[in-house]
Amino acid sequence: MIDIKAVRALAAQAAMSPLQAEIYCLENGVVPARYLRNIGTVGIKGQIKLLSSTVAVCGVGGLGGTIVELLARQGVGRLIIIDKGRFVENNLNRQIMATEADLRRSKVKVAAQHVKKINSAISVTAVNRTIDRRNAGTLLKGADLVIDALDSFATRRIVADACRKLKIPFIHGAIAGLCGQLATVFPGDKGFESICGSPAGSDCGLESVTGNPPATPAVIAAWQVQEAVKIITGTGKPLRNRLIFIDFSEDTFREINL
Amino acid sequence: MPEININFIGPWRVFLGTKSVTANVKGIDEARDYVESNYGPVYEKKLKSMGAFRKQSIWDNSNILLNGTNIATLEKVSLKKGDKLDVIPKVAGG
Numbered sequence: 576m577i578d579i580k581a582v583r584a585l586a587a588q589a590a591m592s593p594l595q596a597e598i599y600c601l602e603n604g605v606v607p608a609r610y611l612r613n614i615g616t617v618g619i620k621g622q623i624k625l626l627s628s629t630v631a632v633c634g635v636g637g638l639g640g641t642i643v644e645l646l647a648r649q650g651v652g653r654l655i656i657i658d659k660g661r662f663v664e665n666n667l668n669r670q671i672m673a674t675e676a677d678l679r680r681s682k683v684k685v686a687a688q689h690v691k692k693i694n695s696a697i698s699v700t701a702v703n704r705t706i707d708r709r710n711a712g713t714l715l716k717g718a719d720l721v722i723d724a725l726d727s728f729a730t731r732r733i734v735a736d737a738c739r740k741l742k743i744p745f746i747h748g749a750i751a752g753l754c755g756q757l758a759t760v761f762p763g764d765k766g767f768e769s770i771c772g773s774p775a776g777s778d779c780g781l782e783s784v785t786g787n788p789p790a791t792p793a794v795i796a797a798w799q800v801q802e803a804v805k806i807i808t809g810t811g812k813p814l815r816n817r818l819i820f821i822d823f824s825e826d827t828f829r830e831i832n833l
Numbered sequence: 834m835p836e837i838n839i840n841f842i843g844p845w846r847v848f849l850g851t852k853s854v855t856a857n858v859k860g861i862d863e864a865r866d867y868v869e870s871n872y873g874p875v876y877e878k879k880l881k882s883m884g885a886f887r888k889q890s891i892w893d894n895s896n897i898l899l900n901g902t903n904i905a906t907l908e909k910v911s912l913k914k915g916d917k918l919d920v921i922p923k924v925a926g927g
Contacts, residue, residue, distance in 0.1 A: 634927045636927050637926070637927060638927045639927065723927075724927045725925075725927050726925060726926055726927035727925060728923075728925050731925070748927070749924045749925050749926055749927065750924060750926040750927065751843075751844060751922065751924035751925070751926050752843075752844050753843070753844070754843040754844060754922070754924060755924065756924055766903075766905070766906060769896065769903060769905035769906070770896070770923070771925075778925070779925045779926075780894060780922060780923040780924040780925035780926065781843075781844050781845075781848075781894065781922040781923070781924055782924055782925060782926030784844070784848070784879070784880065784883055785844050787926050792926075792927075818896070820842070820843070820896075820921050822842060822843040824843065824844075824846075824847075827842075829842065829898070829919065829921065830901075831896050831898060831903050831921065832902060832903050832906055833903065833906065
């Protein structure tokens with residue numbers, strides 16, 4: 576086991592980045608203490624895969640904030656976080672990155688700074704832009720995995736299309752009130768369109784009426800991160816070709832085949 | 834006309850004021866009409882009370898399961914006595 580201070584010293588001595596130093600340690604059977612509680616689940620090889628991976632998170636709101644935080648703590652080596660928004664007061668109830676001091680600040684900039692406080696070894700690309708058909712391919716290129724933390728069907732369709740073209744797995748999550756849903760879509764998987772509805776339909780779901788209380792996004796975001804870790808490390812079985820719909824008001828789970 | 838059970842899931846139960854209903858319908862289109870005509874006004878009233886004025890379809894804002902299978906994945910949908918339709922809201926919040 577090696578602590579943060581010693582990893583930094585090694586990185587400086589060997590002219591490596593802290594991330595490279597952590598990977599070097601793991602490759603030689605020495606576990607950075609910060610990942611010690613990960614190893615029993617993902618193994619040393621799994622942790623190396625995580626540190627060597629790039630995950631794009633689309634949206635840094637209720638879902639995205641928690642996703643970014645958990646990915647940083649898990650030790651995903653590079654994060655691309657994309658959101659044009661700035662924090663406003665009605666974000667404070669559920670968006671874990673939002674504080675009173677950060678109101679009116681760029682979500683991605685706040686999130687990137689927060690990540691650095693949690694894990695200075697990992698790199699964050701903060702993209703303060705809205706995803707559209709013209710830029711989606713460019714923004715997501717290089718990601719091993721894309722996590723959907725968006726709040727509109729239209730942008731989800733754009734990101735899903737880009738992932739299909741780039742052959743990147745896509746982990747969908749969405750929330751409304753006391754319910755939420757998630758699914759993992761691999762390139763070539765069918766049926767995701769039925770989740771988003773037709774382009775002519777409404778761009779938002781029932782959340783426009785139910786609102787979003789704080790615990791629902793935390794649960795769905797955590798589950799999305801669990802999917803990401805499984806896919807990157809090759810642990811377990813991803814949630815493919817089905818949508819899980821969770822209703823916390825009655826604690827029921829439904830599987831919708833896609 | 835077969836008698837089927839239509840179950841409203843999650844927030845629909847709150848908005849429409851019912852969990853489940855039995856309906857006699859010929860087919861899936863008639864089931865849709867049944868839902869929209871019997872519960873559409875309730876939903877519209879709810880939306881208006883919450884300050885939303887745009888009329889929305891319950892059916893179009895839902896994934897519909899027939900005995901657990903998403904009807905969007907079925908080539909042909911036919912109904913028989915005792916079938917169960919789950920009306921699950923589409924959600925998009927992040």
